[in-house]
Amino acid sequence: MRAVRHEGILASGSILPVLKPLVKESYRGIPMFTLSNPTSSRFCDGVSRRDFLKVGALGVSGLTLADVLRARAATGRNSTKSVIMVYLPGGPSHLDMYDLKPNAPVEVRGEFKPIDTNVPGMRVCELLPLHAKIADKFAIVNGLQCIDTHSAELLMRGHLGGPVKRPVFGSVISRLHGSADTNGVPRYVALGGENGSDPGDPSYLGTAHRPFKPGGETMNSLSLVRGVSPEQLTDRKVLLKNFDSVRRDLDAKGEMAGVDAFTQRALEIITSPKVREAFDVSKEPKALQDRYGTAKRLLQALRLAQTGVAVVTVSVAGTVLPVGDWDTHGKNDGRKFGQFEDYRQRLPVFDKVIHTFLTDFYERGLDKDIAIVIWGEFGRTPKINKDGGRDHWAPAGHAMVAGGGFRMGQTIGDTGPRGERERGRSTPYTPANMLATLYRFLDIDPEATLPDFTGRPVYLLDTREPIDELI
Numbered sequence: 001m002r003a004v005r006h007e008g009i010l011a012s013g014s015i016l017p018v019l020k021p022l023v024k025e026s027y028r029g030i031p032m033f034t035l036s037n038p039t040s041s042r043f044c045d046g047v048s049r050r051d052f053l054k055v056g057a058l059g060v061s062g063l064t065l066a067d068v069l070r071a072r073a074a075t076g077r078n079s080t081k082s083v084i085m086v087y088l089p090g091g092p093s094h095l096d097m098y099d100l101k102p103n104a105p106v107e108v109r110g111e112f113k114p115i116d117t118n119v120p121g122m123r124v125c126e127l128l129p130l131h132a133k134i135a136d137k138f139a140i141v142n143g144l145q146c147i148d149t150h151s152a153e154l155l156m157r158g159h160l161g162g163p164v165k166r167p168v169f170g171s172v173i174s175r176l177h178g179s180a181d182t183n184g185v186p187r188y189v190a191l192g193g194e195n196g197s198d199p200g201d202p203s204y205l206g207t208a209h210r211p212f213k214p215g216g217e218t219m220n221s222l223s224l225v226r227g228v229s230p231e232q233l234t235d236r237k238v239l240l241k242n243f244d245s246v247r248r249d250l251d252a253k254g255e256m257a258g259v260d261a262f263t264q265r266a267l268e269i270i271t272s273p274k275v276r277e278a279f280d281v282s283k284e285p286k287a288l289q290d291r292y293g294t295a296k297r298l299l300q301a302l303r304l305a306q307t308g309v310a311v312v313t314v315s316v317a318g319t320v321l322p323v324g325d326w327d328t329h330g331k332n333d334g335r336k337f338g339q340f341e342d343y344r345q346r347l348p349v350f351d352k353v354i355h356t357f358l359t360d361f362y363e364r365g366l367d368k369d370i371a372i373v374i375w376g377e378f379g380r381t382p383k384i385n386k387d388g389g390r391d392h393w394a395p396a397g398h399a400m401v402a403g404g405g406f407r408m409g410q411t412i413g414d415t416g417p418r419g420e421r422e423r424g425r426s427t428p429y430t431p432a433n434m435l436a437t438l439y440r441f442l443d444i445d446p447e448a449t450l451p452d453f454t455g456r457p458v459y460l461l462d463t464r465e466p467i468d469e470l471i
Contacts, residue, residue, distance in 0.1 A: 082305035083404075083438050085169070085313045086298070086374040087152050087197050090326030093380035093390055094398040095419045096343055097125050098140045098411070101382075108382045108418050111340045119409040127347035130355035135409060137358050137367075137402060139470060142413035143422030144397040145430050146378040150327070152197050155375060156313070158432035158461045164203060164452060169435055170311035171202035172460060174209040176444060177310050184275055185308045186212040191297050192315035204452040211313070214279065278307035288360065295353040302361060305370045310442065316353070316374075326376055330389025338388025339380075358402055371404030371441050373434060382418045395421040399434060404441045406470040432463035440466050 095101060100114040100123065114123035117135035124131045131138075147154055154160055156168040167175070170188035180186050190198045190211035202209040281289060281299050292299045301312045317325045326346075330338040354374070361367065379397045380390030396415050402408065414424035422428035436446040439460065446464040449457035 080308070080369060081442050082309060082370045083169075083173075083311050083442065084301045084305055084370060084372045085155070085198075085311070086301075086372065087155065087313065087315050088326050088374065088376035089152070089197060089315060089317045090150070090324075090328070090376065091378045091380060091392055092326045092376045092398075093328070093339070093343070094142060094396055094415070095380060095382060095390070096339070097128065097347070098398055098400070099142045099379075099396075099415055099419050100125060101417060101419050104382075104418050107384050110384065112343070122409065122411055125347060127343065128351045130351045134355060134358055137362055137408055139401045139406065139408050140411045140413075141399045141401060141429060141434070141467060141470075142396065142411060143415045143424075143428055144375075144379075144399060144413075144434070145422065145428040146394045146397040148378060148392045148394040150377060151199065152313075152377060153199055155377065155431045155434075156198055158430075158435040158463070161462075165201065166458075166460075167203040167205045167209070167450075168199060168201055169438070170198070170200070170211050170313060171205050171209040172439075172450070173310045173442060173444075174202070174211075175205045175450065176448075177442075179208055181308050185278065186275075187308075187310040188212065189214070189304055189309050189311070190313045191301060192317075197315035198313040204458075205450065211311075274307060278304050278309070291356045291360075293353070295357070298353065298357045299360070302357075302364070302366070302370075306364070306366065328380070328389050329391055330385055330387030339384070339390055340388065342389075354400075361403060367403040368405050369403075371406065371438060372402040373399055373438070374402075375399035375431075375434075379419075382420050395428075401434075401470060404438075404470075406437075406441075410469065412467065412469045429467055430463055432461045433465055433467050436461055436464050437466040437470055440471070 095108070096110055096112055100112065101109050102114055103109070113126045115126045115129065115132055116123055117132040119135040122135050122140075124135065147160070153165075156170070157166040158169070159166050170190070174186075174188045177187050179188075188209070188211040190200050190213045198211065200211045200213065277283060279300060281296050281303065284299060284303070289296060289299065295316065297314055298316070301314050304312050328339045328342045358372070361370070361372065376397065379393045379395075381393045383390075385391055396419060398413075413422055413429070415421060416423045439446045439448075444460075446461055446466070447459070449459050452458045
């Protein structure tokens with residue numbers, strides 16, 4: 001059987017060797033734990049004896065156990081809402097998709113024309129005719145001010161400054177809503193790890209709040225090895241506990257608590273039929289699977305959100321689209337053709353994929369309980385370069401938003417006649433504003449704080465105002 005490396009729940013530092021005989025070879029080669037893991041923390045979900053000791057120790061910093069429990073009670077952790085974040089790695093061009101400038105000079109406007117949609121005054125690229133039919137089902141936020149770096153770090157964290165990075169959005173939700181529900185369904189799942197997608201870094205929230213990152217043979221990986229019954233698994237869990245003689249009461253950093261949480265989550269997932277059902281897109285009608293084509297990862301994301309996963313991150317590149325990532329500088333970046341030839345192949349496929357995804361989403365009646373955000377790390381330069389492409393442009397990215405009970409059928413933001421930067425607001429929106437909007441949707445106050453490595457309360461975000469036009 002082909003070995004598949006698993007990350008997340010069964011990642012380095014996440015599970016003990018006694019588990020290895022219990023699951024298929026997909027998990028082989030996983031080390032016991034890594035005490036030097038820089039993302040670990042003394043804080044993790046639940047209130048075990050070890051947690052009581054650690055949280056109690058925070059009293060020296062002014063935080064008591066009662067404070068922490070009150071904070072968690074105020075976060076709406078019983079929420080059944082979900083967020084799906086779709087990442088377009090490489091930086092999609094706002095000027096050639098949703099923010100076209102037909103009256104700009106030729107070196108800015110490019111080769112594509114805008115077309116009308118079913119929302120008066122809202123227009124999209126001519127290569128997105130299926131988008132045009134459902135424009136009342138989404139909103140476009142133009143002029144997002146980002147940074148020039150090829151990763152989803154800013155999108156997932158909302159802030160990159162300071163000596164310690166903020167936890168990613170999914171890890172915060174895992175910390176506040178619990179890392180898994182009573183059926184073993186993880187709160188935070190990352191689908192697709194290519195092209196610098198979701199870093200999955202919980203930072204000071206601890207290893208227990210990393211995402212579950214299934215590998216290529218997802219369903220095979222979520223099963224017991226042949227010959228091991230659920231009853232035997234229970235016996236071996238006891239055996240695991242008895243053999244694990246490391247002195248956790250001397251674990252000052254709380255590293256072991258994170259390992260314990262990962263171990264428990266792994267066992268729950270392996271034995272949970274609900275989890276297996278959520279990941280199994282073959283349960284969907286064959287005709288629907290065919291409509292998704294190579295983008296079945298998006299279908300899987302919908303199933304996971306329906307099942308109770310609070311945050312699903314998805315990377316859309318590689319096999320999903322015909323031309324890899326969205327970093328289209330032109331012929332000088334190793335491609336055989338420039339920006340516009342690239343998009344003539346890319347956008348019709350993207351158009352079909354997103355139309356299928358959003359239509360399915362609304363037909364399932366999920367638009368009040370699930371919010372979808374589709375975005376990349378930045379936009380592209382207004383001026384076309386000498387190689388027939390557009391370079392990185394951080395001052396004006398864009399995002400598509402659907403569901404969440406938000407106001408759809410609108411374009412938010414004004415990037416001026418050349419698509420250079422937001423000019424309608426004195427302070428442009430940033431990814432942090434989008435995350436603040438999503439926190440509110442999940443019944444979490446963006447003004448909330450969580451303790452860092454030292455016990456110091458840190459705001460979830462520095463910029464905590466939501467995108468008002470969506471609410």
